[in-house]
Amino acid sequence: MKVTEQRQGAVTVLKPEGPLVEADIKDFSGALSQAANANLGRCVVDLSAVPFVDSKGLEALLDATEEMARGGRALKLCSIDRTVRQVLELTGLVNQFEHFEDVNSAIRSFLQGN
Numbered sequence: 001m002k003v004t005e006q007r008q009g010a011v012t013v014l015k016p017e018g019p020l021v022e023a024d025i026k027d028f029s030g031a032l033s034q035a036a037n038a039n040l041g042r043c044v045v046d047l048s049a050v051p052f053v054d055s056k057g058l059e060a061l062l063d064a065t066e067e068m069a070r071g072g073r074a075l076k077l078c079s080i081d082r083t084v085r086q087v088l089e090l091t092g093l094v095n096q097f098e099h100f101e102d103v104n105s106a107i108r109s110f111l112q113g114n
Helices: 022-038 055-070 082-090 103-112
Strands: 002-008 011-017 042-046 074-078 098-100
Touching (some): 002 022, 011 103, 022 042, 022 055, 055 074, 098 103
Parallel strands (some): 011 042, 042 074
Antiparallel strands (some): 002 011
């Protein structure tokens, strides 16, 4: 899995490409952890290029969200496609994440304190 990282001010945007599945969790989690530690913990995960998430992918996102929240930091998701949204809804996890329509909305939410 390729994970690109882009900084927009004090926010790090990670964009994984491909399914977020067990085989790729170590790489994704490592990139996410590094991004969270490199700034003030303001991270956005752009899921626009992620067509599917399995249980390990969900677990990695949930663990990262909870860990960052304990440290007063925030992880936000954006650009979730219909299949991934359905997985989140079917598993009852959709409300565990802050999610936005696009990257800019997610970044602006940090400025607005949401």
